[in-house]
Amino acid sequence: MQQGVEVDVITTNFGIKPADQPTALNQASLRNGVRVWYFQHDRDSKRAYSRELLKQLPQVICGADLLHLSAIWQPLGPRIQKIAAQQNIKVFHSIRGALSPFSFQQRPWLKWPYYWGVERYWLNHCAALHVTGIQEKNEIERLHLTSPSHLLPNPINLTDSYCNLEARRLTRRGLEVDEKTPLLLICGRQHYKKGLDRLPRLLQTMKDMRWKLLLIGTDEDGSGAALKAKLHEVNLSHRIIDKPTIAAKDLSSFYNASDLLLLPSRHENFGNVVIEALACGCQVLISPQTGVSEDLQMHAPRSYGATLPLDSDHWVMWMRQWMQRWLSDNPWSSRETLARWTGENYSQEAVAQRAIQLYHTILEQK
Template structure:
């Protein structure tokens, strides 16, 4: 079985979807699927220094890279137009049994769906949260026009929409699409456990060995709800804690965060790390006491899963798709997206450490049993086989 994953970018600056597609393809290949990625050399405001128009091994994944159009206008640049990709897809798409399209409202995914339709190659689409109510309310007019003229037909001609949570499926069901959908969560790449992570992190931060550490690790964007989390922490200055903001965003938004930290009186106990990955990321997750993500909307929340897998309880708001799992199995706290509610939940965590430890222990066992990439990939293979058989019948 030959499977082609198409995504506008695989660089970490584009967030979770770019990381997910890499792990997904690795897991599929471990399940004897001939899976590859076609993408552009997008790297945010820059370009990746990679060979173009040839299959290369990139971070242990076979990838075809194509040149991204790079004008000075950011909106046009981020659309990731690529004539090279268009020509290659037209010439080669029929060599694949099925396409897995990642994201929408971007040239690479849109043109891949259009060509697959013309060439009668089956495809499924994973929107990575871009069909959520919150996402569609951003740049509303532009997205409505794009959806009506182009993307709705592309979605309706797909064999299925791949969603990662029941919450996402409920929101997509309200859009009036005629295509079926299925829910299959992202998997988890088992992290390497770090001995004495709590001690090492506090040593790194130069804080007391028993200092409670609260971690926010995500892209810095208004969607992530820091404008709720920071004021909530500001109401708890009578408690000891250190707050970590791990991530990067626009200079303008980072300045807003800085200002909020100062005005709420917690700047002196906050550490900015910028974007982190690898062993550093593992250390910060494993060494923290609480992982907090107060997003308006999150179709999955991979970092939440990573925290739970190493026994760190989480605080998530209802817009985070994993919130229902956290609440049902008592793996953390699920306050409303409200400053007082978030503050109360964090205070509960700070004042009941044994309860928090029990949450972490439950999380570690459950997540590692149910959310591994090998299990997810095996289910994905079954779905591919069913769709290919049905398409060819």
């Protein structure tokens, strides 16, 4: 309401851990000043489906101007859009990578028929489609949907993310990394999709240079274990600092301590971890398949790092040059410039302002 916008959040309790289950179901409750509706999901469904949500939805959204939805491939999606259409409420649908080539490669025998039979119709009847980056915009253009698309990046909570020289010193001391050693970072879930299998050869070719690798996150499919095993085979185990998943509020110290985030992902719809790292002045080396990559190439300060094809030779050449520059000149001022730019473009406050302007634009469309 501070910005003249009244927001209701409508969702289910599907997938919420027992300890975190909302106390009030099928009714509105206030969370941080926002009215949130948690509806009981149907226990006989393996998806986020709720008959109670569909029953109450016409009354809950009555009088709304715009429905910002994210429900592609979800059984609730078409039903929700139909109810919105019956009340002449415009729908702004977030794609969230659901229409990427990588997504269609997962169970294509189910997705393509469902897309042509159900999803495409409702996507073409949206007032607009929400994409978080240029990559995602390009991905949906190949499908020739008739609804216009608008770019709005993910809003990232950067309240605790900023350059902190003292945090850098203390954290590196705790990790036993001296100031003359570049600290590489892999942060987030460890999965085949993240392309970690591309890194052992890269790191092996830099065996003659000083560096350490900080590995933070949960191994979901053995990708993290495979990376560590490969590095062990070439006697690089002593270069690895392995940490479990760390709470978001505590990550800032590790981003500050690190010098280069590595993300050779096969597909990343946006890449929140990239923005979090940049907000602390940590440079990034990412694949073009990372959603935010084109935006960074077009608009970020040159010191952001690099976006390189998933070709180990390109990465090896760039990394060796980067390390040589780092060892000769690693000014703190460039980190602060990078962090400031990131906050001005990707913080929750900055994106919220852009979202309000975009909502007005959509509502003014005939």
